[in-house]
Amino acid sequence: EIRFGTDGWRALIARDFTFTNVAIVAQAYSEYLIDRGDADRGVVISFDTRFMSSEFARTAAETISSNRIPVSLSRTVTPTPVLSYAVKHQQATGGVMITASHNPYQYSGIKFKDHYGGPALPALTKSVESYLGRNKPAFNPQEIAKNLSETDLFPAYEQAIHEYVRFDHISRLRGKIIIDLMHGAGIGVPERFLTGDNIELQCLHNEPDPLFGGRSPEPILKNLPELVSVLQKENILAGFATDGDADRFAVLDPKGKFVELHDLMPLLLRYLIKSRGLKGRVVRTTSMADTVDRMAEKLGGITVEEVPVGFKNIAEMMLMGDVILGGEESGGFGYYGFLPERDGILSVLLVLEMMAAENRDLDSMVAELRDSYGPFVYGRIDRHFDLAVLQKNLNGLIKNTPEKIANYHVKSVNLIDGIKIYFREGAWMLMRVSQTEPLARIYVGGSEQQMVDMILAAGEQLLTRTVGVK
Secondary structure (H helix, E strand, O other): OOEEEOOOEEEEEOOOOOOOHHHHHHHHHHHHHHHOHHHHHHHEEEEEOOOOOHHHHHHHHHHHHHHHOEEEEOOOOOOOHHHHHHHHHHHEEEEEEOOOOOOOOOOEEEEEOOOOOOOOOHHHHHHHHHHHHOOOOOOHHHHHHHHEEOOOHHHHHHHHHHHHHHHHHHOOOOEEEEEEEOOOOOOOOHHHHHHOEEEEEEEEOOOOOOOOOHHOOOOOOOHHHHHHHHHHOOOOOEEEEEEOOOEEEEEEEEOOEEEEEHHHHHHHHHHHHHHOOOOOEEEEOOOOHHHHHHHHHHHHEEEEEEOOOOHHHHHHOOOOOOOEEEEEOOEEEEEEEEEEEEEHHHHHHHHHHHHHHHHHHHHHHHHHHHHHHHHOOOEEEEOOOOHHHHHHHHHHHHHHHEEEOOOEEEEEEEEEEEEEEEEOOOEEEEEEEOOOOEEEEEEEEEEHHEEEEEEHHHHHHHHHHHHOOO
């Protein structure tokens, strides 16, 4: 079965993600574009470092080009934002990225990009789904020879990055920077931008590995032990990581401590407004803390929009204009004036630019933020589940929310995505179904570690008792 989630289609390689099914999806996408009327503008296709990604990409390219649609196929592995920029730069009708992002190595997937260089909105993916299986996938060697070409997608993206990022600021940094590429599509990319006499760049896991070193290529603390170890042993300005397709990122301070994206987003917002004179809106997913809301209020003239999890929901807001910064808890940030797309590489560079411009390290910036807005502790639990049972019982939890959880009093409930419970004591808990993996996710934010741990444990117990988590 082929089902699209918040970010395209992901499935287990060989079981559901097969050459046959990739061709079926590519045929459906082709028919949708033809009926939309702009297929002649062409499609750009690229891929990550997973098993058979290049071969799956070629299957998609051959199917689409057999439908008499021009296809520009990347010669090499690229990050997703490089593919997205190519779609906009080439004025193509859309793009196809073969990736499963941060999922475990057993998965692959397809992300669709629309003509604006960002994630396809739900209306597009629903339309593509409606075309699935209508016709057999096309394969026409003559049309392939005529319509399929291979290209290097990096030059246009590199130029755009150099025009957007203030490298004259970054060049003031003196010291060592370390980036964990997690064996993903970001391999070889930092070296394109971070060169110079003052900066020493070290890249970890900077070679392709379809097994991702035995870990999921998700830039969370438990998956970054080597990065933490190096930071704790050496004198380094900051540590970074990018995920499997390099559209998301993580930041660690010089001591190897994880910098929460809930803290980084308000810091970047303040910097972008101060350095670029921007005014407008900020968009965050419901899984983010409200620290950025409070920063926006302090700065004045900035409104905040809260949307369901999934960067497509942020992108939809960015397409309306005047969005300074869009961010999600999982490390996907998008920026005004670039693309309505998350970009891990650009995010790393902007954090470095901020550090250089303010002549401060990250831990001092976070400490100042916490002095202003109070302490913040965050935790997340992911658990495998039976989807049908989970949906049924989460609906029951929404209808019958307890008055107290772990001795904390329920104040209000937000149903933007799953159920987000706010407590009188200042904490919050979000429980939702992942649309990209067979997981239930529990997110908790609060002022103390003990508070967060207690609510997480109670939430997990509640979910286990109600849902039957595996």
